[in-house]
Amino acid sequence: MPTSPSIIALGMESSANKIGVGIMAHNPVTNTSTVLANVRRTYVTPPGTGFLPKDTAKHHRSKVIELVKEALKVANLKVQDISCICFTKGPGMGGPLHVSALIARTLSLLWNIPLIGVNHCIGHIEMGRMITGAQNPVVLYVSGGNTQVIAYAEKRYQIFGETLDIAIGNCLDRFARIIGLSNDPSPGYNIEQCAKKGKKFVELPYTVKGMDMSFSGILAHLESTTKQTLKEYTIEDLCFSLQENLFAMLVEVTERAMAHVGAREVLIVGGVGCNERLQEMMGMMVKQRGGHLFATDESFCIDNGLMIAQAGLLQFKTGYVTPLKDTWCTQRFRTDSVLVTWRD
Missing domain, CATH: 3.30.420.40 (ATPase, nucleotide binding domain)
Structure with missing residues (x-):
């Protein structure tokens, strides 16, 4: 005590x-x-x-x-x-x-x-900052209900970019429903495990508008084409392709925010932040800029x-x-x- x-x-x-x-x-x-x-x-x-x-x-x-x-x-x-x-x-x-x-x-x-x-x-x-020791990072906040790129300035956590429609976690969850994946322990986790077995990349919509992102278009595309696409590709291929597409959008906007504020740190928080592939892709970008990536495991994400x-x-x-x-x-x-x- x-x-x-x-x-x-x-x-x-x-x-x-x-x-x-x-x-x-x-x-x-x-x-x-x-x-x-x-x-x-x-x-x-x-x-x-x-x-x-x-x-x-x-x-x-x-x-x-x-x-x-x-x-x-x-x-x-x-x-x-x-x-x-x-x-x-x-x-x-x-x-x-x-x-x-x-x-x-x-x-x-x-x-x-x-x-x-x-x-x-x-x-x-604040949980991420406390656990990782990140001092003044650009924050990528990704969860079921929110997608934001944030940096601290003038006594506020300023939003530099965000989703224009649905959050990335919501997009992943709804795709898991389309292909019938289990919700235990979470749809996003099960998509991540499927994606690790994917071998072929499926072309999907990619929507970044300045500092903002849109995920509803890619979801609508998958809702209308998944049944046909599965004749040529596997569910694992689709999970792999969806992750690569969505995470590339996040990396692009986060890098632009880093450049804008002159940051050398990125902190990923929120439920989707547990994803190892997202951490890997973001880590590659941050390393190329001479910076450091901070992330946590599912206990705190x-x-x-x-x-x-x-x-x-x-x-x-x-x-x-x-x-x-x-x-x-x-x-x-x-x-x-x-x-x-x-x-x-």
Whole structure:
């Protein structure tokens, strides 16, 4: 258990199909953070289906209390040790978001502990920075609901490029449904494993518009042509080709952002950031520019409560607390709308 000077944050994340609770401790004397607990459950649906907000929220409600208890047990902490309770304020799916917000409010009132509402995207960024030690990277944030190229400037995480339609994770998930891949442990992971066996490249649409990307066209193309294409190519070939195409778009825009801000670091965060091929392609580009790539494994890339605890802890250190009347959730919460008070 941490010594007395530590600030200890309990974080809850429930914006999509994962419900997670994490506990982070920060020692202001040494200015170091320590991971105390990071527990999570995933709502998995049958192959060929997605996850609906109502059903996902029901799953999260059934798991969240046991996860809070589990996290406290893993961290060997008592309620009195917690300095603040952090929750995902947005963005995300409405029904699932409300689960962690409701439990956070309830525990805050029961335990008389301050609340911190956290931007989901900034949670990913600060978790990545803390785990990898990246100082001032261009951030590629890729997940089921978001695709953004970000860099820090003037107390904001500024968005330099983003998807114009669907997120890259959503594109991968929906393609997995088309070809009937399992959702266990995740559609994106199963596409990645199939792609490793692909041998032939299939020409697919490639859409980069300045600093922005579009993924709906490639998905629409696959929806209309996959059945015919599979007469000549395998499912593995299609997974390989889709990954190569999508990731090339990400690398192109990220490199342009690096050049614009003069960065030498790239940090990949978000669920899709676990993909080894994406990390390989991005690493090649960054190395050619004399820079360094930072990435994490699925423990920290995929949605988790620890990232919310870390971002909330940083806000709490600067004196920020979310009043009870402002602990509502929003499905749209821009990364660049948050004032980053904890960075120089």
